[in-house]
Structure formats: C-alpha cells, structure tokens
Amino acid sequence: MTAPPIAADAAATTIPFFPPDLFDGDREALLDAVRAIGTGTAQKFILGEHTAALERALRSRLTAATAGAAGDVVACSSGTSALSLLLAAMDIGPGDEVVVPAFGCAPLAATVLDAGARPVFADIDPLRLTIDPAAAEALIGPRTRALLPAHMFSVMADMPAFRDLADRYGLRLIEDSALAQGGTLRGRPAGCWGDAGVYSFVQVKTFGMPGEGGVAITRDAELGEAVRMLRNHGQDGAHRFVHHRVGHNSRFDEVMALFQLHRLPGLDGRLARRAEISAYYSRRFAPLADRGLVAPPVGGDGRFHYVYTVLTDRRDELRDHLAARGIASHVYYPRPLPAQPAFAPHAAAGPGAGWPNAASAARRNLSLPLYPHLTDAQAEHIADAVHAFADTYICTDTNRER
Structure with a gap:
C-alpha cells in the first residue's frame, strides 16, 4: 500500500474510528464556498444552481456506469429524508406493509412508520449481514407494497434476488444504498437496482460532507418528478405557492452543493x-x-x-x-x-x-x-x-x- 508518512511509533498513536480531520485538506475550499454563496448577488442558499449542478454531475456518473440513462438524481436534506420522499412518492401509507431488514439503521423502520405503513422485519443472511431474500419472500402477503433491502457495512444485499422477487410479486423495490456509494454488483452501481435508491452524504459516508444531505436516485422519470416536488412542500418549482401534493421540507444547501462539487473529482x-x-x-x-x-x-x-x-x-x-x-x-x-x-x-x-x-x-x-x-x-x-x-x-x- 502507499500512503502518507507517519511517525515511526504507530503503536503510541491514537487511531480514531471517526476521524475529526476528514475535511482538513479541503478547509479553504469550504470557506471559499461559504464566501461565494454568502456574497453572491442571487442570495440563493437552497436549491440553487449549485444543487442542480451537483445533481447533473452525479447523474452523469451513474449514466456512465450503467451505460444508459440514470433517470433522475434529486438532492434532499438527508438519506433518511430521501427514503421518506420515495415512500411518499410511491403512495405507500396506512394499511400497507414494507418488508425491511431486522438488523440495520433505525430509518429502515422509522420512515415506514412515519408514512403510516407497517415495517415487517425479515432476518438477515449470517455472513452478508443483509436481509435474506428467502426470509423476505416468506413474509410477503396481501398488504405488502414494497421491499426495502439495505446494503450493510461493506457488502451489498443480494439485489438480483430482490429484483426478481419484486418483479414476480408486483412490488416496489426501494434500495437503501445510503452508505454504499461506489459499490457495484454485476456491473450495476449500488442505488440503481431498485425502482429507486438513496445515497447519504453525512460526514463519515464515502462521499460525506460537513453537513446533512443525500440524494434519491431513480430511472423512473415520473417518480423522480414526484420526489422533486415533494422535497419542496409539494411545489413543482415553476409555480411557487401552488402545492400539488402534501410535501416535505427536504431541500439541499447551496454551500454544501458547491463543496461537494469541489470534492467529487x-x-x-x-x-x-x-x-x-x-x-x-x-x-x-x-x-x-x-x-x-x-x-x-x-x-x-x-x-x-x-x-x-x-x-x-x-x-x-x-x-x-x-x-x-x-x-x-x-x-x-x-x-x-x-x-x-x-x-x-x-x-x-x-x-x-x-x-x-x-x-x-x-x-x-x-x-x-x-x-x-x-x-x-x-x-x-x-x-x-x-x-x-x-x-x-x-x-x-x-x-x-x-
């Protein structure tokens, strides 16, 4: 391996799990982003040109990786919020069930409950530590509307199996790829196996930033349009104060968008x-x-x-x-x-x-x-x-x- 030098006595060095200096090398770029947005004539602090540019840049990466159209990438306030927006865009709510892993992050269950639906917990594969497709299939019933597998630690869930399950049972497939940006399975990037996926940009993620944020990803243009509307109180962007749906406040910060554009290369x-x-x-x-x-x-x-x-x-x-x-x-x-x-x-x-x-x-x-x-x-x-x-x-x- 090749890496920066370190003092000879490595054993005497405390090695943090969450390093406090993740962005030290980009400190000036962060300050420049704050100055640029804070002094810009537009005074646009959310959902501005830099957010749109970041969405385009991420869409281009996914398009190149999949050798086809990536559909839509919608920046929002967090990975958790992206899950909530997708559930809302799919009209999943009271009376519905969503099969989720029994092991993982709280939003897997919390977002389903917030939507008014019921999470149905499936056991995991003992080695992958991701939801077991056979266990999930056994829980599919008349009220099941969606499958919500999540990638875990450093291993992707068995997405081909879940894609097959979703197709056979007529279910929506939401891919919690919040922490898996950069992963691929059978040549397809994490986040692009389901009807929709998410990435999280919280500090310690692979494309983390010094703030909260994330994106929803979908190749379904209609679904992407619904998520884009829902993130801004149900407005479509062209007509302010015209609320087509009951939406959320899940808007992306322009300073963070400019900073992420700096770090993307x-x-x-x-x-x-x-x-x-x-x-x-x-x-x-x-x-x-x-x-x-x-x-x-x-x-x-x-x-x-x-x-x-x-x-x-x-x-x-x-x-x-x-x-x-x-x-x-x-x-x-x-x-x-x-x-x-x-x-x-x-x-x-x-x-x-x-x-x-x-x-x-x-x-x-x-x-x-x-x-x-x-x-x-x-x-x-x-x-x-x-x-x-x-x-x-x-x-x-x-x-x-x-």
Missing part, C-alpha cells in the same frame, strides 16, 4: 484507498476464520468500503483490547430493530424473537477504522493488534476446548 481516489485498506485487512484476517473471527472477503463483486466489520463472540473483549493499544472501534446496531423500544410494538413476534441471525450480528459485530487517510503504518498496527488478540484469547479458548 477526488471521490474515486478516496474510494480506491478505502478498498486498498479493506483488502489488506481481509488478507491479514483470513487465517483467523477457524479461530472464531470472521472478516469480509478480499474484494469481489458486490463490495463497497464504507466500514470494515468483523464478527466474533468475544466482541467486547476485542474492543477493549484494541482500545488499550490506542485503536478506537465501533459497535453498530447493538439491538436488532424489532428489539428496539420504538419498533417492538410493530414487530410480529416478541422483541428479538424470530430473528436469530440479526440477534447474532448485533451481539458479535465490531467495526475497525477505515478512511482514506489512514496510513499504512496505522493499518498494520490495527491488523497486528487483531492478530495478537486472536493469538492470546481466541486461540487459548480453542486449545482449552480441545
């Missing part, structure tokens, strides 16, 4: 560096599989590199072991969604029941630092620390069992 390089670090981890951790530590495979189709997550029954001990060596790690989603107090009343079974793989993932997952300016020495220190844990703890337990 460097996105592929940052994605490549993430992939390089991820592949290094996977090569180092592959021998640990028979010692109880499961890591993602090296590269392969359907991968993206948002966070790098391992599974182990001794998750909390590994986290403490890393912390003692100056390495911060992170536990995502320590409860399955059906076990969350907000969503348990809407789950078909009792909290945690009926979703064993989701419960296992919640108990065993730990994510390691993964960001573009992580240095080679830091990545090696992290990998060495994980190996030391496996040699000291997991291997000792294995020998004792024998």
Whole structure:
C-alpha cells in the first residue's frame, strides 16, 4: 500500500474510528464556498444552481456506469429524508406493509412508520449481514407494497434476488444504498437496482460532507418528478405557492452543493484507498476464520468500503483490547430493530424473537477504522493488534476446548 508518512511509533498513536480531520485538506475550499454563496448577488442558499449542478454531475456518473440513462438524481436534506420522499412518492401509507431488514439503521423502520405503513422485519443472511431474500419472500402477503433491502457495512444485499422477487410479486423495490456509494454488483452501481435508491452524504459516508444531505436516485422519470416536488412542500418549482401534493421540507444547501462539487473529482481516489485498506485487512484476517473471527472477503463483486466489520463472540473483549493499544472501534446496531423500544410494538413476534441471525450480528459485530487517510503504518498496527488478540484469547479458548 502507499500512503502518507507517519511517525515511526504507530503503536503510541491514537487511531480514531471517526476521524475529526476528514475535511482538513479541503478547509479553504469550504470557506471559499461559504464566501461565494454568502456574497453572491442571487442570495440563493437552497436549491440553487449549485444543487442542480451537483445533481447533473452525479447523474452523469451513474449514466456512465450503467451505460444508459440514470433517470433522475434529486438532492434532499438527508438519506433518511430521501427514503421518506420515495415512500411518499410511491403512495405507500396506512394499511400497507414494507418488508425491511431486522438488523440495520433505525430509518429502515422509522420512515415506514412515519408514512403510516407497517415495517415487517425479515432476518438477515449470517455472513452478508443483509436481509435474506428467502426470509423476505416468506413474509410477503396481501398488504405488502414494497421491499426495502439495505446494503450493510461493506457488502451489498443480494439485489438480483430482490429484483426478481419484486418483479414476480408486483412490488416496489426501494434500495437503501445510503452508505454504499461506489459499490457495484454485476456491473450495476449500488442505488440503481431498485425502482429507486438513496445515497447519504453525512460526514463519515464515502462521499460525506460537513453537513446533512443525500440524494434519491431513480430511472423512473415520473417518480423522480414526484420526489422533486415533494422535497419542496409539494411545489413543482415553476409555480411557487401552488402545492400539488402534501410535501416535505427536504431541500439541499447551496454551500454544501458547491463543496461537494469541489470534492467529487477526488471521490474515486478516496474510494480506491478505502478498498486498498479493506483488502489488506481481509488478507491479514483470513487465517483467523477457524479461530472464531470472521472478516469480509478480499474484494469481489458486490463490495463497497464504507466500514470494515468483523464478527466474533468475544466482541467486547476485542474492543477493549484494541482500545488499550490506542485503536478506537465501533459497535453498530447493538439491538436488532424489532428489539428496539420504538419498533417492538410493530414487530410480529416478541422483541428479538424470530430473528436469530440479526440477534447474532448485533451481539458479535465490531467495526475497525477505515478512511482514506489512514496510513499504512496505522493499518498494520490495527491488523497486528487483531492478530495478537486472536493469538492470546481466541486461540487459548480453542486449545482449552480441545
């Protein structure tokens, strides 16, 4: 790997999980964007020319990647809001059901409930950690209107299987690709498998920014037009104060749009560096599989590199072991969604029941630092620390069992 230099004593360096300096190299560009928008004669702070330019630029990238029209890219206030807008644009509401993963981020269930519909929780694949197509199919019923698979950590959901399910049952397919920008499966970008998808631009995402924002993506022009209208209180843009639908306030910030346009040319390089670090981890951790530590495979189709997550029954001990060596790690989603107090009343079974793989993932997952300016020495220190844990703890337990 090639990376910026680091002090020789890597072990003495604290390695954050969420680095506070993600945008240090772009600080002047950010200040320039603030000045440009703040002093511009138009005094247009939301949904202006820069937002439109960012939408066009992202649409062009997707068009090039899919060798065809990408349809529409609609900038909005967050990835969560993009999901809400899509549900509204599809007229999903009271009496409807949406099949969602039992393991993942709260908006998977919250946006469905906010729409007045009911989330139906399906268990996940134990290795992908994404919703299991067979489990989802078993839950499709007369009220099911949509499937909502989500990509997780660094692995895309089985979108060909979900595309087939949606087509066979006549369902809408919404792809929660909020954290998967840059991933591809069978040559098709994340976000372009469903009737619509979303990306999130929150700070730590692959195309993150120092603010909230996201986009809805669809190749359905009519659906894109509806989302565009709904993000601005149901107005169509041409006729202010004419509200065609009950809409939302989900408008994109012009400063952030200009800043993202500045950072877009460097996105592929940052994605490549993430992939390089991820592949290094996977090569180092592959021998640990028979010692109880499961890591993602090296590269392969359907991968993206948002966070790098391992599974182990001794998750909390590994986290403490890393912390003692100056390495911060992170536990995502320590409860399955059906076990969350907000969503348990809407789950078909009792909290945690009926979703064993989701419960296992919640108990065993730990994510390691993964960001573009992580240095080679830091990545090696992290990998060495994980190996030391496996040699000291997991291997000792294995020998004792024998």
